[in-house]
Amino acid sequence: MRQAKLFERKAPEGGDERQAPLAERMRPGSLHEFVGQTHLLGSGRILDRLLKTGRFQSFIFWGPPGCGKTTLASLLARHIDVHLIALSAVMAGTREIRSAVEEARVVWSREKRRTWLFMDEIHRLNKAQQDTLLPHVENGTLLLLGATTENPSFEVIRPLLSRAKVLVLEPLGEEELRAIIARALQDEEHGLGRTPAVLTDEAATLLLSASGGDARVVLNALETAVLTTPPGPTGLTRMVDLAAVRESLQRRAVHYDKGGEEHFNLISALHKSLRGSDPDAALYWLARMLQGGEDPLYIGRRLVRMASEDVGLADPFALVQAIHAVRSYELLGSPEGELALAQAVVYLALAPKSNAVDVALGRALEAAARTGAAPVPFHIRNAPTRLMKELGYGSEYQFPHDAPEGWVPEVYLPETLNGAVFYEPSPRGWEGKCKPFLERNREKVKKAGRVRRAGGDR
Numbered sequence: 001m002r003q004a005k006l007f008e009r010k011a012p013e014g015g016d017e018r019q020a021p022l023a024e025r026m027r028p029g030s031l032h033e034f035v036g037q038t039h040l041l042g043s044g045r046i047l048d049r050l051l052k053t054g055r056f057q058s059f060i061f062w063g064p065p066g067c068g069k070t071t072l073a074s075l076l077a078r079h080i081d082v083h084l085i086a087l088s089a090v091m092a093g094t095r096e097i098r099s100a101v102e103e104a105r106v107v108w109s110r111e112k113r114r115t116w117l118f119m120d121e122i123h124r125l126n127k128a129q130q131d132t133l134l135p136h137v138e139n140g141t142l143l144l145l146g147a148t149t150e151n152p153s154f155e156v157i158r159p160l161l162s163r164a165k166v167l168v169l170e171p172l173g174e175e176e177l178r179a180i181i182a183r184a185l186q187d188e189e190h191g192l193g194r195t196p197a198v199l200t201d202e203a204a205t206l207l208l209s210a211s212g213g214d215a216r217v218v219l220n221a222l223e224t225a226v227l228t229t230p231p232g233p234t235g236l237t238r239m240v241d242l243a244a245v246r247e248s249l250q251r252r253a254v255h256y257d258k259g260g261e262e263h264f265n266l267i268s269a270l271h272k273s274l275r276g277s278d279p280d281a282a283l284y285w286l287a288r289m290l291q292g293g294e295d296p297l298y299i300g301r302r303l304v305r306m307a308s309e310d311v312g313l314a315d316p317f318a319l320v321q322a323i324h325a326v327r328s329y330e331l332l333g334s335p336e337g338e339l340a341l342a343q344a345v346v347y348l349a350l351a352p353k354s355n356a357v358d359v360a361l362g363r364a365l366e367a368a369a370r371t372g373a374a375p376v377p378f379h380i381r382n383a384p385t386r387l388m389k390e391l392g393y394g395s396e397y398q399f400p401h402d403a404p405e406g407w408v409p410e411v412y413l414p415e416t417l418n419g420a421v422f423y424e425p426s427p428r429g430w431e432g433k434c435k436p437f438l439e440r441n442r443e444k445v446k447k448a449g450r451v452r453r454a455g456g457d458r
Contacts, residue, residue: 022223023066023216025190026183031075033183035215036068036176037169046167047076054080058137058144060122060152060161063169066214069147072169073118082116082143083107089124094132104142115142122146123155130157137163171213178208180215181222197226197238203245210249217249224248263294267302270345275310279349286345290338300326303344314354314429321347352429360423367417374414407441409448419446 028034031041031051040047050056056076061069077084085100104115117133119125125133137144137160144164148155152166172180181204184191199207203225211218225248229238266289273281289299303322311318325344329337383393398408413420425431425438 021220022184022191023219026180026187026219027071028075031079034068034072034075035179036172037072039170040167051076051079056080056082056116056143058164060144060146060148060156060164060166061169062148062150062152062166064171064213065149066211066216066218067169067171068215069169070118070120073145073147076145077116077118080116081113083111083113084116084118085142086118086120088120089129090121092119092125094129097129097132101136101141104136108141116145117142118145118147120147121149123148123150123152127157130160134160134163172211172215173213174208177211177213177215177218178204181207181218184219184222185226192223192226195226195238196236197229197240199225199240199245200242202242203240206242207245207249221245221248262292266292266294267299270299271302271306271310274306274345274348275353277349277353279346282345282349283342286342296329296334296338296341297326300329300341300344303341303348306348307344309358310353310355311348311351312354312357313431313434314352314356314426316430318348318351352426352432354426354428354431356424356426356431363422367420367422371414371416374416377411377414380412409441409445411445 187193225240225244229240229244270285307318307322321344325340328340378392379397381393383389400407425435
């Protein structure tokens with residue numbers, strides 16, 4: 001296995017270097033040219049400190065596409081005295097990993113140089129392949145530098161994760177992307193400098209906003225927009241307008257992974273927006289999930305849960321709205337049924353909020369776990385047989401409907417839990433109206449002093 005030379009600017013087979021996409025041609029050749037990730041590379045930051053000392057450890061770069069993970073790995077390797085082996089988990093397996101380990105041993109024995117194994121898309125390695133890699137990272141045969149767009153907490157085995165420091169790379173900001181665009185337009189050797197072009201303000205704004213912080217998207221769309229714009233009538237400079245950029249971008253794919261972290265991030269954002277009574281944010285996150293291809297019925301089921309968890313009895317109709325939204329989608333499908341989901345989202349956002357039922361259930365479950373053997377008081381036991389009646393089952397039970405108010409001050413909890421309060425209604429919505437009634441009744445029970453024992457004694 002020869003040492004990989006990452007991102008050489010070389011001609012594709014059968015052509016020259018300029019046939020490669022602009023994003024490939026514009027890869028920085030040094031850390032000085034690298035844009036972004038100042039929280040890692042800035043003065044005194046972790047990579048800056050490690051570069052100055054040369055004492056590196058195993059890392060996993062985690063960040064979105066186009067933020068510079070692979071490029072940064074290549075540039076770091078050029079600045080330290082290590083032997084670099086580059087693999088992609090898309091194509092590499094156990095055999096390639098073992099070959100890399102053997103090469104690392106040979107290099108150490110001959111040159112006393114450490115080996116840095118760069119594993120791109122490391123999340124694509126299965127558990128067995130990661131297990132193969134683990135002992136060699138642990139004993140220092142090689143240093144690992146992984147790159148992934150997926151949350152390492154979910155995709156990398158814990159033993160390997162504990163031996164590699166995770167560095168989070170951020171999407172590129174607007175100013176950083178503007179610098180990349182300017183450099184690409186000016187660079188005559190690798191960029192578009194031989195094709196003079198200027199972006200209108202509207203075109204630049206769209207290009208930046210649609211990129212999602214992805215430099216690759218920006219550069220490839222920029223190249224298409226410039227090369228498909230004819231020279232201006234008064235000279236060679238091309239005026240790239242809004243229409244050219246829009247056509248070059250086409251429809252930007254929504255960043256979403258139905259099976260990964262982004263799935264949970266977006267449903268969490270929707271849930272918290274509803275809980276925070278923000279219909280605008282809630283509709284936005286709903287739209288993001290729908291455009292990302294999420295199953296609308298999954299969203300509907302989550303809305304049903306939210307209706308109970310965060311609205312509860314402050315507005316009992318919230319649950320009705322959520323369930324009807326699910327049923328409406330089942331009847332209509334997409335896109336018509338999505339409107340019912342949007343209606344439920346807005347209703348839940350605007351409804352008064354209470355998690356009193358959710359809290360009460362948690363308290364009741366905890367009490368049930370502690371007192372699971374507490375006997376049911378005799379007066380509220382069922383007595384379907386004569387023997388059970390003779391034993392006192394159902395004895396002295398008071399039928400609430402026989403009372404003028406339809407209610408009697410009675411104890412229904414086991415003796416060990418007498419006086420326990422699980423449900424504390426909020427002062428909001430329907431619960432607020434019922435709160436005085438419940439508090440008054442509880443006080444009446446307390447004053448009546450009715451304590452039922454397991455054997456039916458008062």
